[in-house]
Amino acid sequence: MPRVHVFARDHINTDEIIPARYLTTDIESELAKFAMEDYDKDFVNRVKPGDIMVTGADFGCGSSREHAVWCLRGAGVSVILAPNFARIFYRNAINNGFLALESEDVVAAFEDGDEAELDMEAGKITNQRTGQSVTFQPVPQFALDVKAAGGWLEYMRDHSKAELEDETLSAESTEAGHGHPGHDSDENLAPGTQRA
Amino acid sequence: MGMTIAEKILAAHSGHNTLTPGQLIECKTDWVLCHEITTPAALRMLEERGMDRVFNPDQIVAVPDHSVPAMNIKAAQMYQKLKSWVKDKGIKHFYDVGRGGIAHVVLENTGLMKPGQTLVSGDSHTCNAGALGTFATGVGSTDLAGAIYAGMVWFKVPETMLIKVTGQTQPGVTPKDIVLEVIKRIGADGANYLVMEWVGDYIDNLDMEGRFTLANMAIEAGGKTGIVAVDDTTRAYMAERGVTPDQYTEYQSDPDAKYKVVVEVDASQVEPTVAYPHIPSNGRVAGSDHIAVTHAYVGSCTNGRISDLRDVARILKGNKVAEGVQMIVVPATQLIWKQAAQEGLLEIFVDAGASVSYPSCGACLGMHSGVLGPNDVCISSTNRNFVGRMGDPSAAIYLASPATVAASAVAGFISDPRAYNHTLGGAAD
Known part of the structure; x- marks a missing residue:
């Protein structure tokens, strides 16, 4: 069962996720060695493939460096949950088919080292220690389709403009403007996704 | 319903008459700005996928700036990668070490980027160019690769925050103080996913250099870009660079444009921050x-x-x-x-x-x-x-x-x- 790594502070920025001094490479396995170094030097020693990160709001603010997504994925992180994400980090996650899930209550529900079960279909994550479940916003259909295509470049190459503009990214979940995801509405639910 | 400058520019670059915030669009990029830190990754992605081409070598501006002159051997290799690509693809606008500087400031001064245009770059301070009445925003290397390849990028049409700055600053108070005051008020994610549109008589009286500072800092509030509408100051700035109004499109927000938030600042009350x-x-x-x-x-x-x-x-x-x-x-x-x-x-x-x-x-x-x-x-x-x-x-x-x-x-x-x-x-x- 995947382990949860909690980084509770808001505004964890790209300089903490992957400092600029390591930007002379774009190789994921190299970047992985330095993931979160300026926040927690020991994280890379603890994280195992498939693990889950839970973070405070506005995760990934600052630089546009996609290295922030690559280093975390390279280190083994399979999914990040936060109340919301900074804009460029969020689109970088989508473009890489990397799961960044928005969940208002997730930070309070976990302690570092807890084990968790993620249910994408039900849109919830369950803490195995406490039995508590919290929901997350449905992944926008566009993000799912980019993921299925293998990434944004593949999607762009293989889809028409009309297909793209027919996608949904209107989910309130991406309106992280004021630090709080908005209310759910049925038309924003991705097909195959149900609210818990 | 009325539209903002950002919505109008995005509509014109995606083949729409009107746009609604939240809508997903395929947006044409007039310009792509490339530096040596995030571009090599984009080029590697394109090469690995057999997509190694550029949408238009005349509409790409390449400026090595982050680690130049090369700080170590790895940085020198990234610089070499950018430079060899520039040569290989015939990238028209290349500002090498000794002829350029910091990419955003080089670009603003060239007259290449004109009001009404769109720009993306693998750098979060791309929003700088919004001071010219453009839509300019930072993206990651994958988006940069897509823009280099196809001259397009996906956007969720953002809502806009209106920042109205009135009055005049005390002597010794600068645009940097104004923008630090605004970010202090709205928070480091106060404009996350939003465009920051600057208006008011303080902005009307502000020179282009000060406007660039304001637009540049949009990302520090999480903003998608900062925008200042075209006026005589903008026109004069472009004219000094040999660009006349018939060569660009001016957009103004409609009186009934919808803003998500309005922030009002009395410039005379702002202190050195x-x-x-x-x-x-x-x-x-x-x-x-x-x-x-x-x-x-x-x-x-x-x-x-x-x-x-x-x-x-x-x-x-x-x-x-x-x-x-x-x-x-x-x-x-x-x-x-x-x-x-x-x-x-x-x-x-x-x-x-x-x-x-x-x-x-x-x-x-x-x-x-x-x-x-x-x-x-x-x-x-x-x-x-x-x-x-x-x-x-x-x-x-x-x-x-x-x-x-x-x-x-x-x-x-x-x-x-x-x-x-x-x-x-x-x-x-």
Whole structure:
């Protein structure tokens, strides 16, 4: 069962996720060695493939460096949950088919080292220690389709403009403007996704 | 319903008459700006997928700026990668080391980027160009690759925040202080996913250099871009670069355009503002605490322009940087460096005991040429004061205007630049 790594502070920025001094490479396995170094030097020693990160709001603010997504994925992180994400980090996650899930209550529900079960279909994550479940916003259909295509470049190459503009990214979940995801509405639910 | 400038530009670049915030669009990019840190990754992605082409070599601007002149062998290889691609693809606008500087400031000055156009770059401060009435935003390497390949990018049409700045600032208060005050009020994610549109008589009276500083800092509030509508100041700026109004499209927000938030600022009430560690929203009045500094840094795409250097020079003239303070001044481009030399500013810096560096992003992001060590304390005219941003994670970064940086460098501790208001209005102003 995947382990949860909690980084509770808001505004964890790209300089903490992957400092600029390591930007002379774009190789994921190299970047992985330095993931979160300026926040927690020991994280890379603890994280195992498939693990889950839970973070405070506005995760990934600052630089546009996609290295922030690559280093975390390279280190083994399979999914990040936060109340919301900074804009460029969020689109970088989508473009890489990397799961960044928005969940208002997730930070309070976990302690570092807890084990968790993620249910994408039900849109919830369950803490195995406490039995508590919290929901997350449905992944926008566009993000799912980019993921299925293998990434944004593949999607762009293989889809028409009309297909793209027919996608949904209107989910309130991406309106992280004021630090709080908005209310759910049925038309924003991705097909195959149900609210818990 | 009325539309904002951002919505109108995005509509015109996606084949729509109207757009609604939240809508997903495929947007044409008029310009793609490339530097040597995020572009090599984009090029590798394209090569690996057999998509190694450029949508239009005449609409790509390449400017190595982050780690130049190369700080080590790996950086030299990234520079080589950018340069060989430029040659291979016949990229028309290449500003090499010695001919360029910081990419955003190089681009704004070329006249290439015109009002009404769109720009993406693999750099978060791309929003800088929004001061010209454009839609310009930072993206990651994958988006950059897509833009290089197809001249397009996906956007979720953003809502807009209107920032209305009225009145005039007190002497010694600058646009940097205004934007730090706004970020203090709305928070470091206060404009996340939003466009920041600047209006009001303060903006009407502001020169282009100040407008670039405001637009540049949009990302520090999480904004998608900052925008200032085209007016006579913009037109004159473009005309000085040989670009006439018939060569570009001016967009104005409709009177009934919908704004998500309206923020009102009385410029006369804003004081010299310093963002304390470790977040740009942590603003306080300059000099309200006694904070000794070890470093003073003037530069970056935010505040490395000629007006910034003049501000620093009027304060440093006839003064010395305090013992124990390392001051570095980085003119943002070769042209600004030359102008500063011609105006005698560089001599003033050197006489004061400041080190004048070559145009580069340098220590702003902790790459080279002034990186902070453990427990250093830096007053800086740059844009970000996150943990580790300028070097060691234990260093403290205080963000301020160039004037506040200069006043602090002389005093040896963070100081209110209004003590030098008697130097305003002179030849160096």
